[in-house]
Amino acid sequence: MPMSQMKFYIHALVCCICWLGVLTVAGAEAKPADAAAVQTEAVQAIPDKGKLPSASGKEEMRRYDPAADRSPAEDIPVVETNFSFAEPLLVRPDTKGIVIHHVGMPSGDTSAEAIHKAHLAKGWAGIGYHYVIRKDGTIERGRPLAAVGAHAQGHNFDTVGINVTGNFDTERPTAEQLASLERLLVFLCRIYDIEAGVTTIEGHRDMNATDCPGDNLYRLLPQIRRDVKVQTAEKELEDADIWELLKKDR
Numbered sequence: 744m745p746m747s748q749m750k751f752y753i754h755a756l757v758c759c760i761c762w763l764g765v766l767t768v769a770g771a772e773a774k775p776a777d778a779a780a781v782q783t784e785a786v787q788a789i790p791d792k793g794k795l796p797s798a799s800g801k802e803e804m805r806r807y808d809p810a811a812d813r814s815p816a817e818d819i820p821v822v823e824t825n826f827s828f829a830e831p832l833l834v835r836p837d838t839k840g841i842v843i844h845h846v847g848m849p850s851g852d853t854s855a856e857a858i859h860k861a862h863l864a865k866g867w868a869g870i871g872y873h874y875v876i877r878k879d880g881t882i883e884r885g886r887p888l889a890a891v892g893a894h895a896q897g898h899n900f901d902t903v904g905i906n907v908t909g910n911f912d913t914e915r916p917t918a919e920q921l922a923s924l925e926r927l928l929v930f931l932c933r934i935y936d937i938e939a940g941v942t943t944i945e946g947h948r949d950m951n952a953t954d955c956p957g958d959n960l961y962r963l964l965p966q967i968r969r970d971v972k973v974q975t976a977e978k979e980l981e982d983a984d985i986w987e988l989l990k991k992d993r
């Protein structure tokens with residue numbers, strides 16, 4: 744394979760949404776901010792069709808039922824999107840961790856709806872992430888939280904996927920995005936009894952061959968884990984205090 748073509752294929756493993764359906768720019772020289780070359784979450788986000796969850800192989804996969812399988816409401820505002828999915832969703836049998844993504848291309852702000860349409864256009868069931876965090880910190884719903892996602896190949900059956908919009912190979916996440924991300928992670932850690940750590944709050948690159956979520960977000964993950972651990976402990980203390988007060992009132 745010629746070197747220029749090899750460079751292209753290597754670079755094409757860099758991103759998240761595979762937004763323009765590319766890989767048709769063969770021979771393009773690898774440049775970090777090259778919009779045409781950064782296009783491959785397609786490879787990573789393909790649903791694990793037919794695979795059984797690694798940790799729960801004996802459990803029977805069940806179709807997601809919006810009435811019966813509704814997750815606890817978030818304690819932070821989440822904009823409902825009520826997307827229609829092209830295929831029935833499955834209930835995620837286990838939740839052991841959370842995977843952080845970026846959009847890659849396009850850079851800047853991207854809505855959950857735009858991602859949903861892009862993923863539908865690829866013939867997928869619809870948006871593969873459970874949440875999308877916009878530049879102003881707004882959290883939008885993607886897939887229902889209890890449903891199996893399609894965001895990290897081989898890990899969709901026991902993780903939740905969060906997409907922080909932007910291209911963090913070149914941009915930096917906004918303060919509003921980071922604040923919303925941490926609050927959302929605290930909520931998820933609490934409802935799924937997850938302790939924030941390197942094996943439970945991961946970047947997409949930790950599990951698949953991709954640069955996602957970009958260096959400028961990935962290098963913040965250690966601090967984000969520490970913050971989430973502290974905030975989770977504080978919330979638990981608050982709840983314990985309230986419980987004590989309630990007992991005294993009896």
Ligand SMILES: [Zn+2]
Pocket residue numbers: 758759784787843844845894947953955956
């Ligand atoms: Zn990703």
